[in-house]
Amino acid sequence: MNDVYDRTALEGSISQLESVTANFAQRFIQDGKVRQSYIEQTRQLAQEYRARVASGALSPDDAARQVQSIRNDILEAQRLRSTDIGRAKAINLKKVGLSLADLTEKYAKDKFGKPFTSLASNQQNLVYLEIIDSAGRQWPSVNAAAMRYTALGRALVFVSVGAAIYNIASAEDKGKAFAREGVVIGGGFAGGAAGGALAGLACGPGAPVCVTVGVFVGGALGALGADLSFGWIF
Numbered sequence: 001m002n003d004v005y006d007r008t009a010l011e012g013s014i015s016q017l018e019s020v021t022a023n024f025a026q027r028f029i030q031d032g033k034v035r036q037s038y039i040e041q042t043r044q045l046a047q048e049y050r051a052r053v054a055s056g057a058l059s060p061d062d063a064a065r066q067v068q069s070i071r072n073d074i075l076e077a078q079r080l081r082s083t084d085i086g087r088a089k090a091i092n093l094k095k096v097g098l099s100l101a102d103l104t105e106k107y108a109k110d111k112f113g114k115p116f117t118s119l120a121s122n123q124q125n126l127v128y129l130e131i132i133d134s135a136g137r138q139w140p141s142v143n144a145a146a147m148r149y150t151a152l153g154r155a156l157v158f159v160s161v162g163a164a165i166y167n168i169a170s171a172e173d174k175g176k177a178f179a180r181e182g183v184v185i186g187g188g189f190a191g192g193a194a195g196g197a198l199a200g201l202a203c204g205p206g207a208p209v210c211v212t213v214g215v216f217v218g219g220a221l222g223a224l225g226a227d228l229s230f231g232w233i234f
Helices: 002-055 060-081 084-093 100-112 121-135 140-170 174-203 208-233
Strands: none
Touching: 002 060, 002 084, 002 121, 002 140, 002 174, 002 208, 060 084, 060 100, 060 121, 084 174, 084 208, 100 121, 140 174, 174 208
16 A cells, blocks of 8 residues: 555656646747747848948938837737746846937947937937847847757756656556646646746736746646646546
C-alpha cells in the first residue's frame, strides 16, 4: 500500500513539475517571438522612412511624426501579443511610447545641449532624422534577454516532455496516464493564467516579479487541483 501511495505521490509531483515548466516554456518562447517581431518591424519602419526623406518624398519633421506614431502603435500591438509576464516586463521598462515633443527635446539636448526650439532649422532636421533612426535602434541588453528567454523556454519544453514520458512509460495504465498528463497540463495553464491576471490586478501591470510569482503559484495550484480531480473521477 505504501509503495502504491509513494508511486502515486511521485507521479503527481512529476506531473506538477511538468505543468509548471510547460507554463513557463510557453511564455518564454512566445515573448521571445514577440520581441523579434518588434525588432524586425521597427527596423523596416526606420529604413523605409529614411529612404523617403532621402528621396524628398517627405520632410524630416513629417517623417519623424509618422514614424513615432507608427512605432507607438507597433509597441502597443506587440504588447497585446505578449504573455502576462512579458507584458509586465515591457511596461516596467517603458509604460507608454514617448511623444514626438518628448523625443525632440531629448535628442536636441543629447546632440546640441540646447532646447529644440532654440535650434537652427538644419539642426532641427538632424534631430528629426535621429528620431527616425532611433525607431529602428534596439536595446542590446533587452534583445539578448529575449534570446535567452527563447532558449530557456525551449529547454523547459524538454523538461516538460521528459516528465510526461516518464510518467506515461512507468504507468501500468498508459492510456489513463496519458489522459492525466493532459488534464494536469491544462489545469496548470488555466491556473497560471488566472494567477498572473490576479497578480497583475494586485500589484499593477508593470510588476514582472509579482506577475511571475502569480503565474508560478497559480500554475502549481491549478495543476494540483486538476491532478486531484482526475484521481477522484477516475
